[in-house]
Amino acid sequence: MRILYDASRLMSRADRSAPTGVDRVCLAYAEWLLASPNVTTIPVRGRKNRLVTVDPDWFRRFVVDLRAKWNGAAGAAGDRSHEARLLTALTAPNRPTASVLGAPPAPVQARPADKARVFKQFFRSRHAAPLPDADLYLNVGHTTLQDPTALQDLQAAGIARVVLIHDLIPVTHPEFCRPGDGDKHRDRVVNTLRHASQVIVNSAYTGEELQAFARRENLPQPPIHVAHLGLEPAFAAGDAVAAPRPYFVHVGTIEARKNLALLLTLWRRLEERLGDRTPSLVLVGRYGWENEAVLDHLQRSPNLQGVVHQASNLSDAVLARLMRGARAVLAPSSVEGYDLPAVEACAMGLHLIASDIPPHRELTPGAELIDPLDGLGWLDAIERASTADASAPPACAAPAYTAPDWTAHFAIVAGAVGLGAASPLASAAKAL
Structure with a gap:
């Protein structure tokens, strides 16, 4: 052939x-x-x-x-340094004074x-x-x-x-x-x-x-x-990042359809309520397009400093450890064709809070599904997950789920x- x-x-x-x-x-x-x-x-x-x-x-x-x-065996020194700063921020006993962010996207020209x-x-x-x-x-x-x-x-x-x-x-x-x-x-x-x-x-x-x-x-x-x-072999059972404070993870290109502006608006509300007890949020992904609203939140909102972090170019091994240690993986997209990170989360038996759209209903039936426009519903789910018993089995860990x-x-x-x-x-x- x-x-x-x-x-x-x-x-x-x-x-x-x-x-x-x-x-x-x-x-x-x-x-x-x-x-x-x-x-x-x-x-x-x-x-x-x-x-x-x-x-x-x-x-x-x-x-x-x-x-x-891509497995992490040949990562650039700059990427490794960024990974280290991110993990240090997440595992610090107290809220850092500043967020760990990757370099903003350069103008195309x-x-x-x-x-x-x-x-x-x-x-x-x-x-x-x-x-x-x-x-x-x-x-x-x-x-x-x-x-x-x-x-x-x-x-x-x-x-x-x-x-x-x-x-x-x-x-x-x-x-x-x-x-x-x-x-x-x-x-x-x-x-x-x-x-x-x-x-x-x-x-x-x-x-x-x-x-x-x-x-x-x-x-x-x-x-x-x-x-x-x-799925890649790294996204299976394994060790997790041990953090003294709860954190959440979103994985995907930072672009408009991922609904991250809503997520960051919710995190600002959480910070107004909880202050230094606010759980951390990590956005893992490269900057895409139509991301000005997300950049404004990350770079200019004082409420999100030291709480919301952004990272790209993480190796699969580090990304999997990061996902396993999170209280939940968040997938609030307005539209998807497949959403591989959401499926990876369910394959690892993690708590997945995802938008109620057709691909998530098809591929992640054990997830907690919420309409992508229901901001208060998302806020409630995140608050419940941040205060829940971390050892309780999440919905996606149900025995009926078989990962593709x-x-x-x-x-x-x-x-x-x-x-x-x-x-x-x-x-x-x-x-x-």
């Missing part, structure tokens, strides 16, 4: 010491394919709306190095070009050579899809096209995204529906949104398969592309 794996997004993340949810999926697929003994993985990337091959030996080393970096990433993307690939013969093209990162040329070329060559769609949020909720992202993502979705052989979605909700979009736009619907995403895993995910993918239960890919999935 010869598979063209679109590594465009993964290669663009070469400089990052911590992944987003989509980045995790891209890496998991790369590892799965490379571990399959009877599969030839041919890494490719997009260049001028066409696909070019990437040096396979270099790509294999790149995947190993990226896994080590002031950001320097990343020469290392450019090198990896453009000089580890063959610019003009035709693609080798292959059976299947696999794209799980949304890249290369905004123009139909690559998919059309593959279709003309008789190569099956399998695409994973993570969400339709830029199309259905463009107000939460950067200007122009809605049109760009709409093009990706349209091209996928017109030219993909099979589509994988990460949740039933995403599948329903994709089908509804196809009906509205009178577009064809290739077979759509729901495959819940697996990559074995089941890749078995669905193998079946979707006609590989069968005894195929090399399905066997590799079972071995993970």
Whole structure:
């Protein structure tokens, strides 16, 4: 089996010491394919709306190095120093005088070009050579899809096209995204529906949104398969950060749809009531877009100083320990396609307070679900969790909850592309 794996997004993340949810999926697929003994993985990337091959030996080393970096084995010194300051603040017996915050996002025009990433993307690939013969093209990162040329070329060559769609949020909720992202993502979705052989979605909700979009736009619907995403090994039972004062954690990019402005407004109310007894809040994630309200709270609110902290680029090991020590993981998003951190929290048996939206009802049934507009309901839940017996078992620890895993995910993918239960890919999935 010869598979063209679109590594465009993964290669663009070469400089990052911590992944987003989509980045995790891209890496998991790369590892799965490379571990399959009877599969030839041919890494490719997009260049001028066409696909070019990437040096396979270099790509294999790149995947190993990226896994080590994201696991925390090769973190930058600056990241480690930031982790240490955050843990010191959380474990201090008294409220710190100042918050631990990462550097604010630089203006786009002031950001320097990343020469290392450019090198990896453009000089580890063959610019003009035709693609080798292959059976299947696999794209799980949304890249290369905004123009139909690559998919059309593959279709003309008789190569099956399998695409994973993570969400339709830029199309259905463009107000939460950067200007122009809605049109760009709409093009990706349209091209996928017109030219993909099979589509994988990460949740039933995403599948329903994709089908509804196809009906509205009178577009064809290739077979759509729901495959819940697996979790990294770090997000299992293990040790926790031991803090003398209660704290809560939110994990995710700091952007408007995460509803963090509401969360910070609630924390200000808590601080007005409790003063130095206010529980801490840690926002773990990179700065995204439409985040001005969050930045104003973090940088300018005196009530939140020493109480609310922000961190990015945490290793998986530190992040998992941080989540395990929290009174609850908070997920107040207005809209999600999957919400991997919420699923990770339930997999670790943690108390999860989440917005009452379709993906959370589907994926985290043991969570305490509250309408994302119900500020008083959220305030009550946080106060109850901060004063509850920390040793009491949370709802997500219920025996009925079974966390999704990559074995089941890749078995669905193998079946979707006609590989069968005894195929090399399905066997590799079972071995993970």
